[in-house]
Amino acid sequence: MTLSDITADVRGDRLRAALGDRVILEGDSGYDAARLPWNVAVDQRPFAIARPGSAEDVVAVVRAATAAGLRVAPQSTGHGAGALADTDLSETVLLSLAGLRGVTVHAETRTARVLGGSLWNDVLAATAAHGLTAPHGSAGDVSVAGYCLSGGLSFYGRAHGLAVNSVRAVQLVTADGSLVRASADENPELFWAVRGGSGAFGVVVSLEIDLLPYADVFAGMLLWDASRAAEVSHAWAAWTASAPESATTTLRIMNFPPLPELPPFLSGRSVVVVDGAVLETDAAADSLLAPLRDLAPEMDTFGRIPAEALVTVHMDPPGPTPAVSRHSILSELPPEAVEAFLATAAVPGLFFAELRHLGGMIARRPAHAGAVGAIAGEYLMHAVAIVPVPEALPGADAAVRAGIDALDSWRADALALTFVDGGGVDPAAGFGSAGERMRELKHRLDPKDTFAAAHPV
Incomplete structure (x- = not known):
């Protein structure tokens, strides 16, 4: 039996067996509440919603979804959920990172490590005590990962540039279920691609960003x-x-x-x-x-x-x-x-x-x-x-x-x-002139198009 022959019921059973209560399927009592994005005008109906609480949980979700022949759509808050309007989610696991939040500030290097579901409000609360801040946008309940890795415009922008340029490293789960770190020195091609390609290349479980010296x-x-x-x-x-x-x-x-x-x-x-x-x-x-x-x-x-x-x-x-x-x-x-x-x-x-x-x-x-x-x-x-x-x-x-x-x-x-x-x-x-290289890397790093991104490459 090939993956294309697997029925929806079998796929659901496989997800349930692998993930337990970390997954919600259509028909479950919590499905309608769990699928709601921040922009509640968007009616997203995925095959299932997964709610990991750790990087290891994210690995398990990606592996279980691909084993069941399903795609994965990472989402932190759903502020930009409308960008998924052209994507059929009926065979996709919506991977909600809302439970993966936390910020560690390193004041001496003026950097922060931010978990993948963290909001800008989380970062601002953590940095204020150190007389620092970050290149956030105009809303505090937007996720850091989605904002930064898709560009990021702030009221510091004309002086400091796009927020994406503050990203020093990214930890993400790739299409084969591996947990990897990408930076200028580790997996540099992936690091280049994810800074703009965001969820098209993996599920971001943490990122390291430069902070700004403003109290x-x-x-x-x-x-x-x-x-x-x-x-x-x-x-x-x-x-x-x-x-x-x-x-x-x-x-x-x-x-x-x-x-x-x-x-x-x-x-x-x-x-x-x-x-x-x-x-x-x-x-x-x-x-x-x-x-x-x-x-x-x-x-x-x-x-x-x-x-x-x-x-x-x-x-x-x-x-x-x-x-x-x-x-x-x-x-x-x-x-x-x-x-x-x-x-x-x-x-x-x-x-x-x-x-x-x-x-x-x-x-x-x-x-x-x-x-x-x-x-x-x-x-x-x-x-x-x-x-x-x-x-x-x-x-x-x-x-x-x-x-x-x-x-x-x-x-x-x-x-x-x-x-x-x-x-x-x-x-x-x-994407501009980077588009062709991004598409080549997407084909090489995610050949089965596992990840359904808000901004598809």
Whole structure:
């Protein structure tokens, strides 16, 4: 009997025999809860869900899945679960790393060892006591591994580059069920590939990252009513054209319905916000922000804050949220592009449109980089729509697609892989010139295509 002849029941029995209560099959009482990603708008239905608690457990899961003729899809939180929309999971074990969390800080070398399911909040809590921080994103409950190994944009980015370049070593389980370490000196080809290829080359059980020497940072937000959106957006675009690499900021237009759980300054309003961080002295930061502050925002929270508080500045949702989003990289942001952005942002309902300032070190690839080391573009356009009920999904998806398409004239041939959260997106633009070598290594290191990655190689 070949693997293709094995029935679903037999496969399920083999998984159960090998993994016991570490696996949940369709029909089990906990299946529906276990398959839910952070983005609960995504309806992922894998053959089974495995919940390892150690690196050895991960080895057992990969070996049991392959022995049963099943693929493996690693997932830490499911923030980007929409990227799996084009992947058939009916013969795939969703390997949840949520139980594999822990951070060890080595202050003397300014590094940290982070287990594969750890969140940025875990890292920030551990590093704060040492006066250090990390190149995290705008949400603390995003996994370190998925974020870092798919690029990683932070408010430190223009000064320090993509988070993926902070990765020193990765420990992962490969397609043959081996637990290996990949670094510049050990398995260097795998180390190159996984820094950008992420879950396409194995299940990451830990990684070692460089930390940043900041105990505090000058950061915050400026907020205006959306009636000022045109004035503020054009001013921010002009300001970013000459802003130093020490400043990484985002412009957002946010539309909120009247909801009691929202603070009064947001509930039932549309607002325009500039937020971010400025890696300067207080005096230099104040001077740099003066042109934006001259526009008289109704709220101004910029100031010196503990570094671990930077993760709250962007006001990302604090818990699982059903949403659909799209993004593109822009090569420039002339006044005509700002006008197109303003037009697309004027969508009623719970809809956010944002522009993130890139460039600087984000656009410069360091010599030691892996497959992904930079993003060739000056701005990132991101459109997000909340999906309160499943019936709203088609309309929400159409709205964000239209928003991104409106700026097509300024689109660069690039992607930020951590912002891919929907089907129908070819990740090749995110891999750039590394794509051909990645595909060759994927064929050699995972010839049976064991791993179903959010960004397939």
